[in-house]
Amino acid sequence: MHIVLDRVDGSVLATPLTDAGEPDGEPTLVAEPGLPAFVAATERPGVRWVWADTTRWYPAVLAADGRVARCVDLRLGHRLLRTALATRTSALATAPESAWDTAPVVVLEARPAPATQASLFDDALLAQEPVADGLDPVAELRAQLAAVAGAADPGALRLLLAAESAGALVAAEVKHAGLPWRVDVHERLLADALGPRVPYGVRPQRLEELAADLRTVLDDPALNPDSPADVLRSLRRAGLVVDSTRKWELERLEHPAIAPLLEYKRLYRLLTANGWTWLDEWVHDGRFHPEYVVGGVVTGRWAANGGGALQLPKQVRSAVVADPGWKLVVADAAQLEPRVLAAMAGDTAMAAAGDGQDLYDGVVASGAVQTRQQAKMAMLGAMYGATQGEGGRFVPRLARAFPRALDLVERAARAGERGEPVTTRLGRTSPVPEAAWFEARNRAYSVEGTPAMQRAVESRARSWGRFTRNFVVQGTAAEWALSWMGGLRTRLAARTPGPVTSGPHPVFFVHDELVVHAPAADADWVAEQFRAAAVDAGRILFGGFPVTFPLSVAVVDAYSEAK
DNA sequence: ACTGTGTGCGCG
DNA sequence: AAAGCGCGCACACAGT
Numbered sequence: 001m002h003i004v005l006d007r008v009d010g011s012v013l014a015t016p017l018t019d020a021g022e023p024d025g026e027p028t029l030v031a032e033p034g035l036p037a038f039v040a041a042t043e044r045p046g047v048r049w050v051w052a053d054t055t056r057w058y059p060a061v062l063a064a065d066g067r068v069a070r071c072v073d074l075r076l077g078h079r080l081l082r083t084a085l086a087t088r089t090s091a092l093a094t095a096p097e098s099a100w101d102t103a104p105v106v107v108l109e110a111r112p113a114p115a116t117q118a119s120l121f122d123d124a125l126l127a128q129e130p131v132a133d134g135l136d137p138v139a140e141l142r143a144q145l146a147a148v149a150g151a152a153d154p155g156a157l158r159l160l161l162a163a164e165s166a167g168a169l170v171a172a173e174v175k176h177a178g179l180p181w182r183v184d185v186h187e188r189l190l191a192d193a194l195g196p197r198v199p200y201g202v203r204p205q206r207l208e209e210l211a212a213d214l215r216t217v218l219d220d221p222a223l224n225p226d227s228p229a230d231v232l233r234s235l236r237r238a239g240l241v242v243d244s245t246r247k248w249e250l251e252r253l254e255h256p257a258i259a260p261l262l263e264y265k266r267l268y269r270l271l272t273a274n275g276w277t278w279l280d281e282w283v284h285d286g287r288f289h290p291e292y293v294v295g296g297v298v299t300g301r302w303a304a305n306g307g308g309a310l311q312l313p314k315q316v317r318s319a320v321v322a323d324p325g326w327k328l329v330v331a332d333a334a335q336l337e338p339r340v341l342a343a344m345a346g347d348t349a350m351a352a353a354g355d356g357q358d359l360y361d362g363v364v365a366s367g368a369v370q371t372r373q374q375a376k377m378a379m380l381g382a383m384y385g386a387t388q389g390e391g392g393r394f395v396p397r398l399a400r401a402f403p404r405a406l407d408l409v410e411r412a413a414r415a416g417e418r419g420e421p422v423t424t425r426l427g428r429t430s431p432v433p434e435a436a437w438f439e440a441r442n443r444a445y446s447v448e449g450t451p452a453m454q455r456a457v458e459s460r461a462r463s464w465g466r467f468t469r470n471f472v473v474q475g476t477a478a479e480w481a482l483s484w485m486g487g488l489r490t491r492l493a494a495r496t497p498g499p500v501t502s503g504p505h506p507v508f509f510v511h512d513e514l515v516v517h518a519p520a521a522d523a524d525w526v527a528e529q530f531r532a533a534a535v536d537a538g539r540i541l542f543g544g545f546p547v548t549f550p551l552s553v554a555v556v557d558a559y560s561e562a563k
Numbered sequence: 564a565c566t567g568t569g570t571g572c573g574c575g
Numbered sequence: 576a577a578a579g580c581g582c583g584c585a586c587a588c589a590g591t
Contacts, residue, residue, distance in 0.1 A: 227587060228570055246571065248577070269572060272585050297581060301575085308583060311574040337575095381579065389578030470580040474575095511575045511581090 002072065003042060004050040004137050005057060007032075014038065017050075021142040036064030048072050050141050054168035054294075062176040065499035069490070073165040074140050075100060076295055080164060081147045085421055085429045086157060090147035099135050153427070159540060160426035163479060164295060166486030170509070171292040171302065173489075173500050178287025179320055179507045180328075180517060186279055186319035193267055197276055204271060210264040217257045225264050273308060274316045282307040288320075290508065299471050300428050300478035301511060310510055320508075320515075320559035327523040329504070329516040330562035331530040331553045333484070335359040336512040338379050338405075340477045343538070343547040344425055347404035351547040368401035369394050382406055383473050385413060385466035409469045416468025417461040424475035425541050430468055437464070476541070477512065480549070483540045485514055487533035492516070492526070508559075515559065523555045 296303025381391025496503025
């Protein structure tokens with residue numbers, strides 16, 4: 001059954017509905033502070049909590065040591081169904097824009113108890129504002145159920161919506177629990193690399209030394225190594241032929257300035273991205289609390305808000321250390337995207353290349369290319385649309401060995417070049433180019449068109465084609481990852497039903513990798529659950545198609561020890 | 564003092 | 576404009 005939560009006149013209205021969205025008992029009015037207790041008392045197998053935004057409803061439940069097994073995140077569902085090809089003609093998709101499309105998701109942080117009546121009043125207003133915006137979650141749920149039921153393949157969309165909502169629960173729980181972070185380890189790492197801590201704005205000792213080296217070697221006493229333009233000028237003055245100060249370009253040069261410059265850039269990056277300021281801002285009480293944005297990327301991948309959770313450098317992962325008596329179980333899906341591509345395309349040859357082994361090794365064994373590196377380059381080139389270089393060169397060989405897989409990405413690219421949408425396995429649909437894109441194309445091929453205009457338009461078309469080519473693979477891989485982590489979450493909860501942090505729980509996620517913080521005694525069991533959930537995810541998306549999703553799983557004390 | 568853009572690099 | 580996708584972030588610099 002569904003239990004729909006809404007805020008009405010400062011209280012919470014809980015409306016029970018059947019799975020089909022019909023009334024199923026009397027609604028209950030709950031005072032806001034009583035919500036976690038109500039959820040705890042009502043939660044049971046079969047219940048799906050329906051709310052506008054997981055980010056707005058779930059944190060209070062978690063803060064009270066509660067949790068739910070399943071939810072329906074209406075805003076995430078709304079966005080999927082408004083844009084999905086499969087529900088394009090539904091009432092939901094054809095209705096004018098509403099607050100469901102535009103209302104901002106406001107995440108309220110825990111606040112200290114209000115001191116005055118006035119601030120109590122303000123807080124109450126704030127807390128209500130985002131959902132009091134004419135949103136009717138009961139009507140929205142019914143509209144979504146109807147849209148799904150009217151689609152040609154409702155099963156796929158139901159899976160997609162369930163996976164997205166499960167992801168929202170995981171994201172909220174990860175933020176709540178936090179990634180164990182040893183500030184002392186991080187500070188030691190910073191001191192070793194940069195020198196003693198300095199105030200913001202002051203260049204640390206090691207960077208100062210490297211800056212002095214650079215000024216000497218380049219004979220440029222005023223050089224500011226933080227300014228790419230300044231560095232570029234100085235390098236050119238020293239007789240080097242360079243177009244930028246990018247690392248890959250500098251690495252090819254022979255000059256005494258290059259080594260200290262690359263070292264400077266490496267340390268400067270550490271300082272600005274994950275230095276003392278980052279530690280102060282993002283790590284509290286030994287935890288980094290990453291804020292994920294579920295579905296924040298068009299392809300369905302998660303994005304992150306603040307703290308750079310999805311770009312956590314390998315350099316600082318030694319500071320991610322399990323609590324005493326606990327372990328980190330780090331699981332990574334090996335060559336996820338090519339496997340997903342093989343399965344989507346029904347390419348049994350490519351699936352066989354990855355069966356029980358490194359997929360790139362399997363591609364080499366198939367005879368398509370000579371080395372693992374070539375296989376990897378070619379595969380990435382095929383999925384990204386490379387036409388030149390190492391990647392582009394070997395794509396044709398791949399196309400001969402695995403015609404079905406390559407045909408799938410080619411067709412996605414052609415559709416994108418025409419400005420058509422493409423869809424993932426479960427039906428997430430790509431955006432189409434904006435009107436100006438089509439107008440430019442029409443103009444270029446009208447009487448006023450010129451060869452230059454046509455070249456520009458073709459270039460933009462190929463660019464959009466590379467996006468749609470990648471969309472189908474990246475987006476379906478994201479669906480696999482959502483299914484995987486959702487399944488894992490359910491398995492973990494079945495073992496330890498109490499508060500999230502009382503047993504094994506996810507603490508970090510990066511596209512195809514998931515980290516669980518687990519009591520040491522449970523670590524091996526968690527590793528098994530990871531593998532079982534990966535098998536489930538493969539079946540959910542691809543049924544009986546013979547594709548495998550091997551994981552590398554490591555049980556470690558520090559994140560840096562994995563892989 | 565603020566805002567927008569470009570550069571560069573981290574991650575998958 | 577790195578052959579080739581998707582992001583976030585911090586900074587320099589230019590414009591207002």
